[in-house]
Amino acid sequence: MRAHSERFLPFGYKLMISYLVLVLASVITVGYFAYALALDAIRAQTETNLQGTMSQVNDNIVYKIGEVKGITDVIFRDETLQKLLRSYERGFYSYESLQNYMIPSFANAMRLSHGPAQLRIYFNNPNMFEVYGLQQFDADPLAGGIPSNRFDIQQLNRLEGEAWYQGLPWQGENTIPSSVYAGKESLWRQVDNDRRFGNMSLLRRLVDFDKLRQIGFTRTIVNLDQLLDAVNAAKFGKSSRLYVFGDNGLLLKRSGGPAMVESELEGAFGDDYLVIRQTIPETGWRLVALIPNERLELGIRKLRSMTVLVCIGSALTLLMLGWGVARYFSKRVNKIIVSLNAVRRGNFLKRIEFGSRDEFALIADAFNRMGRDVDELIREVYVTNLQKKEAELESLQAQINPHFLYNTLSSISRLAKFGEIDKLHEMVMGLSKFYRLTLNEGKNIIPVTKELEQAMTYVEIQQIKYRDRLRVYTEISPDVYGYETIKIILQPFIENILEHAMCSHSINVRLCARLEGDRLIFRIIDDGAGMTPAVAAGLFHASSEGRSGYGIYNVDERIKLQYGATYGVSIYSRPGIGTDVSIAIPAVRCD
CATH class of the missing domain: 1.10.8 (Helicase, Ruva Protein; domain 3)
Structure with missing residues (x-):
């Protein structure tokens, strides 16, 4: 039948091939249009994410600018300070105002700075004393880090010869326009030696709000790199560039690109970069990010790979469906x-x-x-086999007791014959106790304690007969208590010692019990006649001659029938030295 089926292409396969051609055409068409739509969505999402990153950088700069501006807010809104600055009192009053109020106020304002900064206050009051915190005028005023925070108080006429001061947009105004109240009274400029030391100054007018006239201005000098520390092109991805240009188009800071002015930007990079611009509020500065188109291509490549995988997965799924239909009956x-x-x-x-x-x-x-x-x-x-096994077990059990009873009755008969009534009484009582333990309400499984008690009862019966010739020692580990065993597995070996191993006037027997892992081990050791390995091996066969071999076979078979072939009896013996019998059963706790 198999050979016949290989001569032609089954109809199910033909149907599946036609089905797959139609399905693959549909999958490719749908995949193409899905790819085109997702591509536009990825471009838009990528630009949105980049705009968000740009806004984060912008917000960080605005926060730093607001932090610097907060230093002068304390002075700008202090009406008491304004009154003192426009006061023309001479002598001690002016000095006292400077020491007790103005200097502490300026010091408190400087404590608002989290980085190196210097505050310079210029005022138009010839009666006010000057204070100089900077001794080296040609040095970087921010050298030394945060501990260099300090302030200067100087007369405004000291700047009359400075070009940067003459170029300020509010120069020459006597009255303050309404723009002051709109927050336009300040501007950021690199003046004096700021560009030389990489600093930036916030210039802010001090206003007498009662008369709406200028009474001076403040100059807060900060490090430009620290002010713009958020400018990091790595936030936009590999090979990106980030620039900050001032309101005059000059470069203030860059990250990841060559130095240039803003007018050179477009011609330098062409169409290879996506350009994103944002204006930093209150400064007129422009933040420009250039992100290589490779950043967009990365997302496009992922989309392309995902589209191909989805199409392949869909085709494979439909292949499995077609295969399932074709093999429905098979x-x-x-x-x-x-x-x-x-x-x-x-x-x-x-x-x-x-x-x-x-x-x-x-x-x-x-x-x-x-x-x-x-x-x-x-x-x-x-x-049927299980019932047969139980019958064999009961038969083996029944074969032990008659033999022991026969030997004991023979001993009782001899004691009666010789008139040893006391010994006779002890033996009868021991025999009664032994059979009471043996019956055990018909149960074949008994606690280890009862099995040991039964064996010792047998020893007590035999010691009536043998007296000092029989010495029995026990080594019972407490770990064995609480476990169960088949009954009458120790007594047959003690009986065998008395019948076959006693070769001199006396014999010593050691009875041991211990727990080894998941097994209970009983050992009966004697120093009797012993036997050869061949004789010991022959004792495990039912055909062995004499009761000795049959008793050992009986115990070994009962253990194997109950617990399996991995358990049973093992014998080690040497002629003239003695015998060591080991009995292994599983360690099962009593119910």
């Missing part, structure tokens, strides 16, 4: 074959289920019925 046949193979391997619980009512369902019903019949038959055979 799977039913395979299901029956798998179930038959399971039965052949011995799994008769395997069942076949079909949802429809057709020829396959009839075959499944017949197969399931056959499996149930075979399984029931096997279970019947298993139960």
